[in-house]
Amino acid sequence: MSVWIALHVLAAVVWVGGMFFAWQCMRPAVGEAVAPEQRPALWYPTLSRFFRWVWAAVIILPVSGYMMVFRHLGGMSQAGWHVHVMQALGIVMILLFLHVFFAPYRRLGRALESDDTQDGLHRIGQIRRFVGINLLLGLVVVVIGAAGRYL
Numbered sequence: 001m002s003v004w005i006a007l008h009v010l011a012a013v014v015w016v017g018g019m020f021f022a023w024q025c026m027r028p029a030v031g032e033a034v035a036p037e038q039r040p041a042l043w044y045p046t047l048s049r050f051f052r053w054v055w056a057a058v059i060i061l062p063v064s065g066y067m068m069v070f071r072h073l074g075g076m077s078q079a080g081w082h083v084h085v086m087q088a089l090g091i092v093m094i095l096l097f098l099h100v101f102f103a104p105y106r107r108l109g110r111a112l113e114s115d116d117t118q119d120g121l122h123r124i125g126q127i128r129r130f131v132g133i134n135l136l137l138g139l140v141v142v143v144i145g146a147a148g149r150y151l
């Protein structure tokens, strides 16, 4: 159990913490300091690096979560309500990430290749909205995952 919870919580910290930094710190600073036509060339490689870690997190979170559920808690029917909520919101978060990765993020890469600043900025706006939603969900899931067993 301790190995699985350690992997689980590390993946959650990297994913949710990374979204917090991107949304709360980097996004406003880029808005102030970087000209719009340069933003795609900054965001794309930044997100490429972050998304490698998010891919690891979206694999590790369900694998470690279900290892705990089925090997230690005795299956979903024995798990607390907080684990059910975590599972449901976790799946929504993973689907949103997959959408961001395969739609606006890929199109941002293509816009950068073809020097299409307008489209690039449009894709950055789409990614921002989804990351904002996933950040909110992630903060809620972390609280429910950690505090749920005491409620």
Ligand code: HEM
Residues within 6 Å of the ligand: 005, 008, 009, 012, 015, 016, 061, 062, 064, 065, 066, 068, 069, 073, 080, 083, 086, 087, 088, 089, 090, 091, 093, 138, 141, 142, 143, 145, 146, 148, 149
């Ligand atoms: C995808 C399906 C998921 C499953 C099946 C799952 C399952 C679990 C289980 C069984 C626990 C231990 C609960 C307990 O012993 O009371 C746990 C804890 C936790 N989970 Fe998840 N989880 C999932 C997704 C997520 C996601 C997406 C996040 C965050 C982004 C997350 C964050 C946490 C946190 C912060 C804890 C508490 C760790 C601690 O304080 O010990 N989980 N999860």
